[in-house]
Amino acid sequence: MLRRDRWAFAGAVTIVLIGLVALGGTALTALAGQDPYTYHPEALDPQTGGPAGLLGGISGTHWFGVEPLTGRDLFAIVVHGTRTSFLIGLAATALSVVLGVLIGAAAGYLGGWTDRIITWVADVFLGFPYLVFMIAIGLVAPPSIPKQVLLIVVIGFFGWPSVARIVRAQTLTLKKRSFVAAARVLGASPWQVFRTDLLPNLWAPIIVVATLSVPGKIGLEAALSFLNVGVPPPTPSWGRSIFSAIQWVATDPMYLIFPGAALFLTTWAFNVFGDGLRDAIDPKGGVR
């Protein structure tokens, strides 16, 4: 079914490709003979400190050109930045999905006060200015906690309400179905019902909502790095590259284009793939 949706298929292929780049980044940049940390002052224009040569210094050695002021290979930086984005984006999604499913299913299945409290909390979280909160957490967290872990936890934690809402709604309809009622009458505990009856029927919406939330999380990581509270330098990150590139856009636009394109491509791929997935799983819901 997905194969018939060409956009979704293109998104899926892009995700696989970017995933491979993230996994094999070191090998790939080694192939180019580069790494994202070595300075190449010889690749810089001695007059300005910007890249020497046209288009940001693109050449056989530096496929995407070099970074101004340092001469670090931009291809290596973008490729290694993929890993940062993917790791944080996927891990944070996994965390928020686990939290969201547990909390949402509990709210839907248990009902009553549990449901009311969870719904209220979820509403508060949805309206919470979480970006400001994340910046604050990033500043006060002790330096001994690796920034990557901190970002995953913080971004993942704030992602649960949207998952929980969908899971809760789905659970509410499932709860009224006879097989769930039968299990309950037979004395199954809520956990057993959740594992054997609810979860198998929740997978489809969970996968869709997870896929659709990945680009948001990757974007959030980039936003935090852009604001200088993401992964610490020199670990490559698209957001930080984009931030420094803005100053250089007049003299070296390629510095902005490559990390920007990488971020765009990744979020685009996840979005169209997620949309396609939703259409395939629930054809009636599609607006396309």
Next chain:
Amino acid sequence: MYRKKILAAALTVLAVAACGANDQKPAGGQAAKAEKGGTLFILSEGKTQNYDPAKSSSLAITSLGLVHRRLTGWLNAEGKEAKVIPDLADTGKASDDGKTWTFALKEGQKFHDGTPITSADVKWGVERSFAPAFSGGLGYHKQLLVGGADYRGPFEGKELDSIETPDAKTIVFHLTRPYGDWPWIASMPAFAPVPKGKGAEPDYSEHPFASGPYQVAEYKKGVEVKLTRNPSWDKATDEIRGGLPDQILIKLGLDASVVSQRLVADSGDDQFAFGSSFASPAQLSQIQTNASAKQRLVTSKTGALAYLALNTQKGPLANPKVRQAFQYAVDKSSYQIASAGNAALAGEAATTLITQGIAGREQFDLYSAPPNGDQEKAKKLLAEAGFPNGLENLDFVFNKDNNYTEKAQAVQAALLKAGIKVNLRPLESDAYEAETSLAKDAKYDLTLASWQPDFPSANANIQPLFQSSEIGGGGYNISRYNNPAVDKLIEEAQATIDPAEAGKKWAAIDRKILEDSPVVPLIYTRNSFLHGSKVGDFFIADFPAYPNYLQVGITK
């Protein structure tokens, strides 16, 4: 201790200075002679412009000098050493071996409302700087005046007895110890007159009593400050100020990149403007490719010392041998590129603590290495010190403003080649100050900083950074260097009144400190400023690395 946080912020801004063009030939604007009249525009990033002398850390030749005169002033010109010269008073006479200083005020000086300026007004101004409500300005005098340590300002009804005013034209200062640089201290903002009994209101900055060529006519916070002529100012008694423009408009709260773009474009009123902050490397790179703008870029020959501070009280860095390895490990050339695009724009590689252009400075290089450093030698030193596998997990904090992210990465990459692995920890300005200058116990191992002396004496280069009394509590001894022998030498040099003799002592201290290697000097940071095509007499002298606001005018 002399420095409070606000100044700290100001100095980090100085640190940005890392710009500047290589060509030292007079640029277009400099050649043009400014004439009397016209309106000058100053484009500023700050939201406010402080005209309260007690709260100011402004240099004697920049914005505060337009409105206020001080006891003494600075005469600086290109190619000449800065000199302390008479302003409101003469340059002072020392007695009691330099513990007592007497200044005689010039005749006929008036505030803008016509009231005569007396020695009591100068005394009131100095006393006012002790009031907790008006703290934050340069405070070198606060510990030196007898009784200053416990004095809390004149608004609580008490006078500071160590300042005497025997008559309306004479003022006498009694110091706790001999201090040869006191005439320089008398050029600090706190030595501007404030009419006795006035200036109790917190917004005095917005309507100060002017003694200089201009008065504050209009003050719109975050928008602009309008300075108009002060009718009482007499050019004949003022050697320091040109007072050329009829009016000066300071535009506040502008974005640095917007200022840079406007000055590059040079259209309309921007032709009569200059920017008060320096361009980032990216902006400089753009200016380099624009012939007209490049001509209007004025660069200092030298400037603040940028350095890598090593926490001498922590872990392996407590060992001087380990610290010496850092002198060879750093790559000053890549630091220059990170600061301003290339070596010539950034400023020369530094090897001494006393900055260029300061009297008594001796050029030496204890750790001579190629521009890219000598990482092999660093490894050898580390091995001799008992670290054959290098160092790991050193905590490297830095202020994330002012391109320090790029600079810190350049240092990190070089150290890595020498087997020294550091973890970068970027901090916001406030958090950075809290962890470095304000912290009692420091967690960091290394940090980057920059220091421009507040007055052109080696004293102001060395004492704030290396005396043990300056560790923590807002002091700038961020390498936490504590050497009683050096402390003693600093006090001795400060007590020396003859400048030539004092200069020799400071040069010896410079060498002695560097032998211990608490900091790695990186570059003498050049500053570049951009001005419009109709701005004349815009120059940066050897000290300080800032344009002289007092001489700038409009060309016809």
